[in-house]
Amino acid sequence: MQNMTIVICNYNYGRFLAKAVDSALAQDYAATRVLVIDDGSTDDSREIIKSYGHRVKALYKQNGGQVSAYNDAVNMIETEFVMLLDSDDLLCPHAVSSVMRVFEGADFVKVQFRLDVIDSAGKPSGAYVPHSAAPSDCGALLRQGWLYPSPPASGNAYRTSALKRIFPVPEAHINRYGADFYAIYGVALLGAVATIPESLGAYRVHRTEVLGIDFANSESSDKAPKALTNRWAILRQMARSRLDIDLPLSFYDFSLEKSYFCSAVYQAPFRKRWRWVSRQSHSYFRSIVANPFWSYKKKIGTLALSSLCLLPFSALSDFAVRYIANPLARRRF
Known part of the structure; x- marks a missing residue:
């Protein structure tokens, strides 16, 4: 032993x-x-x-x-x-x-x-x-x-x-x-x-x-x-x-991109949410679509939830962000 x-x-x-x-x-x-x-x-x-x-x-x-x-x-x-x-x-x-x-x-x-x-x-x-x-x-x-x-x-x-x-x-x-x-x-x-x-x-x-x-x-x-x-x-x-291993200069991680996503769209005005999605969201969506560890089902679900932030209803947008970012927020639903 x-x-x-x-x-x-x-x-x-x-x-x-x-x-x-x-x-x-x-x-x-x-x-x-x-x-x-x-x-x-x-x-x-x-x-x-x-x-x-x-x-x-x-x-x-x-x-x-x-x-x-x-x-x-x-x-x-x-x-x-x-x-x-x-x-x-x-x-x-x-x-x-x-x-x-x-x-x-x-x-x-x-x-x-x-x-x-x-x-x-x-x-x-x-x-x-x-x-x-x-x-x-x-x-x-x-x-x-x-x-x-x-x-x-x-x-x-x-x-x-x-x-x-x-x-x-x-x-x-x-x-x-x-x-x-x-x-x-x-x-x-x-x-x-x-x-x-x-x-x-x-x-x-x-x-x-x-x-x-x-x-x-x-x-x-x-x-x-x-x-x-x-x-x-x-x-x-x-x-x-x-x-003697060369790692790339940058890395890919959904939790990192999720942090940027949350900071940009949580409790943000409708216009600011759309501006971020249209101009700065490429890395966030790449960390979902190209994620080698996720199933297709998880990718589609996360994309669908993320898209709720494009709707004018701030309460729905904030719910989606909490659901994506914090597993504990899912207990109520």
Whole structure:
């Protein structure tokens, strides 16, 4: 039986941390280790971590951001397989055993699985992420600039030897967060990715009571494009210098184009919506029509919903944008 490490990176999430640690310790895969990285928390997180004694290994560091925490975590991992669990998320008891069966069956660099979306109190929302599966050879499409569908950090398990070829990641001020971007897309350049089509964990969204266009705990729709663009530029540099792989200057990703779409048409006057569609929507529609990961049914449905923004009824237009952008907004319909 090969060993698996579950790494929990935490910063001031003491109110959720114990449940994350408990879910890691409750795995039915006996060869599971738990490592907690505390990135300079100022709440009661460190007392919570210490209460577990020798059941977890811990690193207490000064605050440096998520990228810094990932760098330290990857450097400390001693097992060949690792899962990077956010401290506000949860794993099902059979998560590790499920991914290990896949790892042991083939030479994958990453195994990903769905996460059920829960609210801040842990109540299931009925939604899950991601909604599309990635092909095993998604690295080939990544070399063409297509970011493949992936769950957030907690829905991924990695071969550590591959992860160590990507990390450490530069810790520049503009790059303090989004460490999972480099893990998710960096390792796909090194081998095949497997998808388990079932939920093996839970992704906690703190803003479920506000059903606007922003989904989850990542950057808001107006900040996401710049953050993703910066991360892609850094990944390109790393791929070139460390892996001798040339990635294209720009990338294609529906979530990025969706951010531009939302910023342009949500709660916008009718004339402004038409102006954006007629002059600036080419990349958005390309990310739908040419998307190599989507079915024809999904493409047609998204195009149909997007077209509602061309109607003069602002309420209908805003509904369509919310439905496209935020999976939680779909629960009411």
